[in-house]
Amino acid sequence: MTADTFKLSNFSPPRYLRNGHVQSVVSSLKFRRPLLRRRAKALIACAREHILDCGDDVRLMGLHSAHPNPSNESRPLVVLLHGWEGHADSNYVLSLGSYLFGKGYDIFRLNFRDHGPTHHLNRDIFHSCRLPEVVGAVRAIQTLFKPSTMSLAGFSLGGNFALRVAAKAPQAGIKLRHAIAVCPVLHPKKTLAAMESGWFVYQRYFISKWKSSLRIKQKCFPEHFDFSNILRMSSLNDMTDVMVRHHSEYPDMSTYLDGYAIVDDVLAELTVDSHVILAEDDPIIPVHDVRFLAQTPHLKITTVKHGGHCGFMDRLHSESWLDRNVAEILGRNRDERDGRDA
Numbered sequence: 002m003t004a005d006t007f008k009l010s011n012f013s014p015p016r017y018l019r020n021g022h023v024q025s026v027v028s029s030l031k032f033r034r035p036l037l038r039r040r041a042k043a044l045i046a047c048a049r050e051h052i053l054d055c056g057d058d059v060r061l062m063g064l065h066s067a068h069p070n071p072s073n074e075s076r077p078l079v080v081l082l083h084g085w086e087g088h089a090d091s092n093y094v095l096s097l098g099s100y101l102f103g104k105g106y107d108i109f110r111l112n113f114r115d116h117g118p119t120h121h122l123n124r125d126i127f128h129s130c131r132l133p134e135v136v137g138a139v140r141a142i143q144t145l146f147k148p149s150t151m152s153l154a155g156f157s158l159g160g161n162f163a164l165r166v167a168a169k170a171p172q173a174g175i176k177l178r179h180a181i182a183v184c185p186v187l188h189p190k191k192t193l194a195a196m197e198s199g200w201f202v203y204q205r206y207f208i209s210k211w212k213s214s215l216r217i218k219q220k221c222f223p224e225h226f227d228f229s230n231i232l233r234m235s236s237l238n239d240m241t242d243v244m245v246r247h248h249s250e251y252p253d254m255s256t257y258l259d260g261y262a263i264v265d266d267v268l269a270e271l272t273v274d275s276h277v278i279l280a281e282d283d284p285i286i287p288v289h290d291v292r293f294l295a296q297t298p299h300l301k302i303t304t305v306k307h308g309g310h311c312g313f314m315d316r317l318h319s320e321s322w323l324d325r326n327v328a329e330i331l332g333r334n335r336d337e338r339d340g341r342d343a
Contacts, residue, residue, distance in 0.1 A: 009278075009303050009305075009326045009329065009330075011305075012305040012306075012307060012308060012313060012315065012322045013307075013315070014307055014314065014315040014322070015315065018307075018312075018314055018315065019307050020282075020309075021280065021282030021283065021284055021307065021308070021309040021310075021312075022200060022202075022284060022309065023309065023312075024280070024282070024307065024308055024309025024310070024312025024313065024314060025203075025283075025284060025285070025309035025310040025311070025312055026202070026309075027312070027314065027317070028092060028093060028309075028311065028312045028314055028321075029091070029092050029093070030092075033092055033317070034092065036317075036318060037092055037095045037096055037099075038095070040095075040096070040099050040100075040319070040320070041095045041096075041098065041099035041102075043066075043099070043102060043103070044066045044095070044098050044099045044102045044108060045066075045095075047066050047067060047068075048064040048065065048066045048110075049064065049065050049066075049067075050062060050063075050064055051063055051064070051065055051145065052122070053111075053137075053138045053141040053142065053145075054137075054141055055133075055134040055135075055137030055138045055141060056133070056134070056137040057133070057134070057137075059114070059123055059134040059137065060122045060123060061111060061112060061113070061114060061119070061122070061134060061135075061138045062112050062117070062118075062119045062122060063089060063109050063110055063111040063112055063138070063142075064089050064109070064110045065107070065108070065109045065142075065146065066098070066102055066107065066108045066109075066110075067107045067146075068102075068105065068107060074149075075147050075148055075149040076105075076106075076107050076148060076149055077105070077106050077107065077148060077149050077150045077151075077152075077178075078106065078107040078108070078109060078142070078146060078148035078150070078151050078152075079098075079101050079106045079107070079108055079109070079151075079152045079153070079154055079331070080109045080111055080139060080142060080151065080152070080153050080154070081094050081097060081098055081108060081109070081110045081111065081153075081154055081155070081159075082111055082113075082135075082153065082154070082155030082156065082159030082160070082162050082163055083110075083111075083112070083113070083116065083155075083156060083159050084155075084156045084157030084158050084159050084160075084311065085129070085157060085158040085207070086116065086207060086210035086211060086214060087116065087156070087157075087159070088112055088116045088117035089110035089111065089112045089117055090110075090117070091156075093156055093183075093311055094110055094156070096320065096321060096324055097154065097323065097324050097327060098110055099320075100320045100324040100325070100327075100328060101324075101327070101328055101331070104328050104332075106331070107146070107148065109142050109146070111135075111138055111139075111142075113127060113131075113135070113159075113162075114126075114127040114131060114134065115127035115214055115217075115218055116214075120214070120217045120218045120221045121221045124222055124225060125248075126215075126218055126226075126244075126248055128244070128245075128248075128249050128257070129158060129161070129186075129189070129257075129260075129261040130249075130251070130257065130260040130261050132162070132165050132166070132169070132261070135162050135165075135166055136166050136169050136170075136173050136175070139151075139153070139166055139170075139173075139175055139177075140173055140174060140175050143175055143176065150176075150178040151175075151176065151177055151178060152177060152178050152179040152180065152181070152331055153166060153167065153177060153179070153180045153181065154180075154181040154182075154183070154327055155180075155181070155182055155183065155185070156183045156184065156311045157183070157184050157185065157186060157285070157286070157310065157311055158185075158186050159185075160181075160182030160183050160184060160185030160186070160277070161182065161185045161186040161187075161261060161263055163180045163181065163182050163185070163275075164180055164182050164185060164263055164268060164271075164275060164277075165261070165263060165267070166180070167180035167271060167273040167275050168267065168268055168270060168271050168273075170273055171272055171273075177273045178273075178274070179273065179274050179275065179276070179330065179331060180273050180274075180275040180276070181275070181276045181278070181327055181330060181331075182275070182276070182277045182278070183278050183311055183313075183323060183327075184278070184279055184280065184283055184285070184286050184308075184310050184311045185263065185277060185286070186261070186263075186286065187262070187263055187264055187286060187287075187290040187291065187293070187294070188262050188264050188287070188290045188293065189258040189259075189261055189262055190255070190258045190259075190262075191287050191290060192285060192286060192287075193237060193238060193241065193258065195284065195285055195286070195287060196237055196285060197236065197237055197238050199284050199285070200284060203284065203285060204236075204237055207237060208235065208236075208237060208240070211237075211240065212231075212232055215228045215231060215232065216228070216232070226248075230243060231243050231244065238254075241254055241257075241258075242254045245257045263294070264290060264293035264294060265293060265295065266295050267295065268294060268295045268297060268300060269295040269296075269297060271295070271297050271299045271300055272299055273299060274299050274301075275299055275300050275301070276300075276301045276302075276303065276330050277291065277294070277300065277301070277302045277303070278303045278304075278305075278313070278323070278326070278327075279291060279302070279303070279304045279305075279308075280304070280305055280306070280307060280308030280309055280310070280312070280313065281304060281305070281306050281307075282306065282307055282308065282309060283308070283309060283310045284309065284310060285310045286310065288304060291304065303326075308322075308323075311323075313326075
């Protein structure tokens with residue numbers, strides 16, 4: 002490893018949850034929604050929608066859940082970032098959000114551009130290199146709510162964004178206490194190759210979700226978009242290539258994919274305490290790519306044998322191993338910082 006390793010509690014799921022594909026799929030299945038929404042009842046009940054001014058006429062929407070605060074004192078806040086084609090109400094976001102909310106944190110669940118019910122907010126389409134607007138959203142959250150501390154936690158592409166935002170935070174005037182990335186996209190070219198060559202279920206799932214999103218976008222801006230060519234395709238690689246060449250500022254797909262990679266020296270200047278959590282059996286993120294992350298004392302890495310892609314479930318009816326350990330990281334980080342500040 003080129004970055005510091007860090008031990009969390011051992012992850013030992015029951016036998017029926019040890020397969021990487023099971024971990025990756027079960028965590029997002031619809032049958033879990035009623036259970037999750039019951040657990041997240043308090044989080045959802047007090048959620049308030051906010052449209053954030055992210056600069057350059059970009060608007061992003063998110064949901065802020067705050068604890069009753071009669072004294073009006075600032076409170077710790079965690080911003081949660083979903084994965085590609087996820088949204089602020091995705092299962093994994095609700096699970097972690099409700100658990101952290103129960104631990105006393107205020108929560109902001111951000112939707113990326115064109116994710117969730119936000120396709121109408123901005124004309125141009127989402128792509129993964131739109132880092133400035135996510136930095137702008139986090140800065141707007143800080144300005145709007147003035148939390149006592151603010152941390153980021155992101156999943157998959159959201160984890161990739163969380164680390165990139167953390168690297169840019171000081172120069173953007175953002176005071177982050179911690180950034181946690183769960184199964185972050187490390188090397189987009191290899192992630193795309195893994196989805197193209199792996200179990201067909203993943204490619205079909207993401208193609209279906211992406212096409213649905215493009216159809217909504219086209220309805221919102223019919224005078225600007227005609228995605229008929231992309232909608233006839235059945236390959237993520239081909240769809241991405243056309244999207245980049247016709248609907249982005251990048252000259253080709255290779256340049257675009259390199260534009261949001263976080264390997265090599267991208268995180269070399271990281272000064273925010275950050276943590277990456279990966280599973281060896283992740284079918285989408287090749288775990289060995291973690292060795293290409295920049296060496297910095299501010300980045301800690303945990304890899305576990307099981308967990309799949311953003312799964313890490315050791316039970317079906319309550320919080321996951323991941324939820325508990327993200328809370329542990331945030332709590333431990335807070336104690337360490339408080340100790341240094343004393």
